[in-house]
Amino acid sequence: MMMLTSTTLAVIIAAIIYTSFLLIVVNAHDNGLALTPPLGWRSWNLYGGSITQSKMISIMNGMVQRNRYDNNNNLISLCDLGYCDVGLDDVWQDCHSIKAAPGMHYHDIYGNPLINYEKFPSMFNMTSYAHILNLTCGWYANNCACSDHCHNVSECHLQIQSDVKALLQYGYDSLKIDGCGNETDLIVWNQYIEYYTKKMNVPPIVVENCHGDNPKFKPNRTLPPAIGCPYHFYRVSKDIRNNYASIMSNLQMVEPYHKLNESYPGCWAYPDMLQIGIPIHKSKKDKSPVFGLNLQETRTHFGAWAIVSSPLILSHDVNDPIIMDMIWPVIANREVLGVNQVYAGDSGGIYNKSKTNITLWYPNGKNHVQVPTNQYLYKPIDTNGQVAVLLINSANTSQTLVANFNNIPNVTCTTCHVRDIWNHKDLGLHTSSWSTKVESHDAAFIILKPYNNDNNNKQDSLQIKELQ
Ligand SMILES: *[C@@H]1O[C@H](CO)[C@@H](O)[C@H](O)[C@H]1NC(C)=O
Ligand SMILES: *[C@@H]1O[C@H](CO)[C@@H](O)[C@H](O)[C@H]1NC(C)=O
Ligand SMILES: *[C@@H]1O[C@H](CO)[C@@H](O)[C@H](O)[C@H]1NC(C)=O
Ligand SMILES: *[C@@H]1O[C@H](CO)[C@@H](O)[C@H](O)[C@H]1NC(C)=O
Ligand SMILES: *[C@@H]1O[C@H](CO)[C@@H](O)[C@H](O)[C@H]1NC(C)=O
Ligand SMILES: *[C@@H]1O[C@H](CO)[C@@H](O)[C@H](O)[C@H]1NC(C)=O
Ligand SMILES: *[C@@H]1O[C@H](CO)[C@@H](O)[C@H](O)[C@H]1NC(C)=O
Ligand SMILES: *[C@@H]1O[C@H](CO)[C@@H](O)[C@H](O)[C@H]1NC(C)=O
Ligand SMILES: *[C@@H]1O[C@H](CO)[C@@H](O)[C@H](O)[C@H]1NC(C)=O
Numbered sequence: 001m002m003m004l005t006s007t008t009l010a011v012i013i014a015a016i017i018y019t020s021f022l023l024i025v026v027n028a029h030d031n032g033l034a035l036t037p038p039l040g041w042r043s044w045n046l047y048g049g050s051i052t053q054s055k056m057i058s059i060m061n062g063m064v065q066r067n068r069y070d071n072n073n074n075l076i077s078l079c080d081l082g083y084c085d086v087g088l089d090d091v092w093q094d095c096h097s098i099k100a101a102p103g104m105h106y107h108d109i110y111g112n113p114l115i116n117y118e119k120f121p122s123m124f125n126m127t128s129y130a131h132i133l134n135l136t137c138g139w140y141a142n143n144c145a146c147s148d149h150c151h152n153v154s155e156c157h158l159q160i161q162s163d164v165k166a167l168l169q170y171g172y173d174s175l176k177i178d179g180c181g182n183e184t185d186l187i188v189w190n191q192y193i194e195y196y197t198k199k200m201n202v203p204p205i206v207v208e209n210c211h212g213d214n215p216k217f218k219p220n221r222t223l224p225p226a227i228g229c230p231y232h233f234y235r236v237s238k239d240i241r242n243n244y245a246s247i248m249s250n251l252q253m254v255e256p257y258h259k260l261n262e263s264y265p266g267c268w269a270y271p272d273m274l275q276i277g278i279p280i281h282k283s284k285k286d287k288s289p290v291f292g293l294n295l296q297e298t299r300t301h302f303g304a305w306a307i308v309s310s311p312l313i314l315s316h317d318v319n320d321p322i323i324m325d326m327i328w329p330v331i332a333n334r335e336v337l338g339v340n341q342v343y344a345g346d347s348g349g350i351y352n353k354s355k356t357n358i359t360l361w362y363p364n365g366k367n368h369v370q371v372p373t374n375q376y377l378y379k380p381i382d383t384n385g386q387v388a389v390l391l392i393n394s395a396n397t398s399q400t401l402v403a404n405f406n407n408i409p410n411v412t413c414t415t416c417h418v419r420d421i422w423n424h425k426d427l428g429l430h431t432s433s434w435s436t437k438v439e440s441h442d443a444a445f446i447i448l449k450p451y452n453n454d455n456n457n458k459q460d461s462l463q464i465k466e467l468q
Pocket of ligand 5: 264346
């Protein structure tokens, strides 16, 4: 008689679940989440491997502090603006655990993920705290630090299944699935997530597919869209770094997916977290923080991510008042957030670029990237010819950039209202084109709106739906 160990039992159950899944069409975006690009915060860029539960709690407190004004003089918090998901990144695990299965680093023989309790005494308490604050809390899987490489289908399914059970038992609301271990089958992840959310009667969760350019991932976004989208947003680029070359390099990676209309509600293309307000080191002179991006570059970064409908995931120290003062006008700009969150059938992208390239160097002086000196991006705001336009100048000198109305997709007016959404200013009517001087590494951000007799006498102001 064969003895059924709990491992074999789990594998058999897994196989039964898997078989019964085969006829289900895989479309995570059907679960009603991430119909607009997700907004939030994640731990990696600021804390890297030094993240702890108490740091997460402190960030959560910062996300709900109503200590800054919006344009209507109301005191608001980051969560009031929509940044309400606080996500944990890598290095929560008990790396090289003595409890690990042979050959594994942070999964035991039952496939359970092993937590570093010194750093995370109670993940359930952490997510409960988020929920008390009306925040959601995100986890992280298929880790990169001490990654685990399951060897075959049954071992991989056991680990994915146990990861999913832990995810839901700890009370998490979202999950980033990284690309380092061998838990790369997003279809299987989605099947277990659907199965256990129903079984445990818990709300559905948002999934980030962080496959980057790893061809092992199933499905990979380079495969036909017919295969479905068993996640809510997917990485299209390498890891982002804290400098302008990296920002511009990652931005280019979105366009192929935009062109194919593969970035849409419930399935957004994602060029990685925001590198906004993050010091690279402290100045030797006066210990003041030295940032990877200056204010112009910060604005270009945020504007570009907004107009291509990328998820906007902050990663700075939300409790640092100097940093918050510095970046608040950018990250709290409700008109820019409105452009990001609206969807009129087109996720937004590049409509023109200069013929010449510029070489942007990484601070290490070794790597560089070639990007068009100027890039012109658009995103339709509604079906009545209202269109957002971002004019990027990557040259190292200021330049005059021109928006030619008849070259911009979906612009129907020859004479258009122009609104500067960085500065909340109406710039009046312009015929055929609008031009402006743009500083080095800066970007102009406008909305064009058709001029018609109906709004002739009304205030020259654009009513795009702003976030409440
Ligand atoms: C979790 O929270 C409960 C209630 O606030 C508390 O009694 C308990 O000590 C906490 N546990 C840990 C491990 O932090
Ligand atoms: C959370 O939301 C509920 C319902 O909207 C509200 O009553 C409560 O005050 C909120 N809690 C916090 C801490 O903001
Ligand atoms: C990774 O897992 C798959 C099953 O999901 C298996 O077929 C493959 O051999 C594994 N790769 C390695 C290197 O073990
Ligand atoms: C899967 O791999 C594990 C570890 O190498 C091994 O113990 C197990 O027998 C394998 N299972 C199958 C079905 O090949
Ligand atoms: C792009 O795909 C989305 C989702 O399927 C759809 O709603 C939208 O109409 C498509 N847009 C175009 C221009 O085909
Ligand atoms: C593209 O931009 C260049 C300036 O960089 C301009 O000369 C050209 O007319 C533009 N083309 C279109 C189709 O917008
Ligand atoms: C600009 O750079 C891109 C990407 O490296 C390259 O494909 C293209 O050929 C370059 N164009 C010019 C004019 O150098
Ligand atoms: C934008 O233009 C394209 C091509 O003419 C059209 O298919 C699409 O419906 C337009 N989108 C909006 C929002 O008007
Ligand atoms: C500006 O860019 C040009 C062309 O790439 C280069 O020759 C020049 O050295 C740059 N100047 C500065 C100050 O970086």
